[in-house]
Amino acid sequence: MPFKRYVEIGRVALVNYGKEYGRLVVIVDVIDQNRALVDAPDMVRTQMNFKRLSLTDIKIDIKRIPKKKALIQAMQEADVQGKWEKSSWGRKLIVQKKRASLNDFDRFKLMLAKIKRGGLIRQELAKLKESAA
Amino acid sequence: MAPKNSKVTRNPNLIPGIGKYSRSQMYHKKGLWAIKAKNGGQFPHHEKKAKPETTSEKPPKFYPADDVKKPLVNKRKPKPTKLRTSITPGTVLIILTGRFKGKRVVFLKQLPSGLLLITGPFKINGVPLRRVNQSYVIATSTKVDISGVDVNKLDDKYFGKKAEKKKKKGEGEFFEAEKEDKNVLPQEKKDDQKLVDASLIQSIEAVPDLKAYLAARFSLKSGMKPHELVF
Numbered sequence: 032m033p034f035k036r037y038v039e040i041g042r043v044a045l046v047n048y049g050k051e052y053g054r055l056v057v058i059v060d061v062i063d064q065n066r067a068l069v070d071a072p073d074m075v076r077t078q079m080n081f082k083r084l085s086l087t088d089i090k091i092d093i094k095r096i097p098k099k100k101a102l103i104q105a106m107q108e109a110d111v112q113g114k115w116e117k118s119s120w121g122r123k124l125i126v127q128k129k130r131a132s133l134n135d136f137d138r139f140k141l142m143l144a145k146i147k148r149g150g151l152i153r154q155e156l157a158k159l160k161e162s163a164a
Numbered sequence: 165m166a167p168k169n170s171k172v173t174r175n176p177n178l179i180p181g182i183g184k185y186s187r188s189q190m191y192h193k194k195g196l197w198a199i200k201a202k203n204g205g206q207f208p209h210h211e212k213k214a215k216p217e218t219t220s221e222k223p224p225k226f227y228p229a230d231d232v233k234k235p236l237v238n239k240r241k242p243k244p245t246k247l248r249t250s251i252t253p254g255t256v257l258i259i260l261t262g263r264f265k266g267k268r269v270v271f272l273k274q275l276p277s278g279l280l281l282i283t284g285p286f287k288i289n290g291v292p293l294r295r296v297n298q299s300y301v302i303a304t305s306t307k308v309d310i311s312g313v314d315v316n317k318l319d320d321k322y323f324g325k326k327a328e329k330k331k332k333k334g335e336g337e338f339f340e341a342e343k344e345d346k347n348v349l350p351q352e353k354k355d356d357q358k359l360v361d362a363s364l365i366q367s368i369e370a371v372p373d374l375k376a377y378l379a380a381r382f383s384l385k386s387g388m389k390p391h392e393l394v395f
Contacts, residue, residue, distance in 0.1 A: 136306040139377045
């Protein structure tokens with residue numbers, strides 16, 4: 032019931048609306064009740080409404096509004112990208128992106144692979160059924 | 165020699181239509197007096213070429229009562245339709261209309277009429293050498309190696325309908341004679357198909373699963389959104 036992910040300086044968030052949709056950003060300052068100053072290594076530091084941010088579990092150790100270099104260094108030390116790609120949320124997004132970028136030929140090959148896998152599973156199941164019977 | 169940047173006129177315009185110098189001033193400026201002197205008091209001129217004798221035209225039998233308007237000259241030459249950049253020789257296309265709808269097919273070249281020349285290959289999916297309009301086709305990003313294929317002899321005339329010879333109307337033999345020779349494909353076209361497909365099928369078999377891909381038809385399944393699909 033208690034909250035686990037807080038808005039704080041250093042909290043990594045995912046942008047879920049607008050031009051920067053899908054980008055991982057770090058909250059570097061809180062402007063007022065509704066807005067935060069966010070920054071990312073390849074982005075100009077901007078303000079964003081909290082409603083546009085989805086907080087993640089990742090937090091890095093920075094001071095209020097660090098310089099870009101310091102921010103990048105802190106992100107490297109905390110291995111934000113690595114942690115994100117290992118987390119289940121991050122992995123889901125990667126899979127979604129891959130699926131969306133599949134070619135028509137890729138989709139065909141995927142279909143063949145699924146059929147093959149299903150066939151193997153059914154074979155094993157049949158074997159198990161036989162041995163159980 | 166240093167290139168001359170702007171052409172200087174000897175007789176600049178004061179106002180469009182009115183030059184700065186008069187006729188006699190221009191005569192002096194252009195040095196026509198020197199040309200005359202060089203040529204012994206006369207302007208150099210060529211003898212007029214004798215006009216070849218044309219047979220006299222007969223006066224027309226008929227003059228229209230009112231003046232007939234002549235249509236304006238039109239020198240426009242139509243170009244073949246602009247080919248989408250996603251369509252290059254060897255691209256796999258998905259046909260959307262006609263009896264081959266949904267078939268995945270290999271693009272060979274664009275014909276001078278603007279239509280696309282495609283082939284199944286015939287052995288793989290039953291689509292022969294055929295013309296197809298660019299608008300009824302989805303271009304995928306899958307390419308086949310087409311370097312071994314020679315399509316120079318195939319053009320629009322090859323695919324056009326043959327002019328039918330006029331048959332004399334007999335009475336009793338009407339129905340029999342008409343039926344015979346409509347549906348046979350000339351052997352020459354079958355040979356052309358085999359020739360084109362031979363090297364194509366080799367390059368297709370080099371890629372795993374590509375043959376089965378071309379043999380299958382495309383269809384939209386549940387959950388597929390065409391505007392979000394990447395082809």
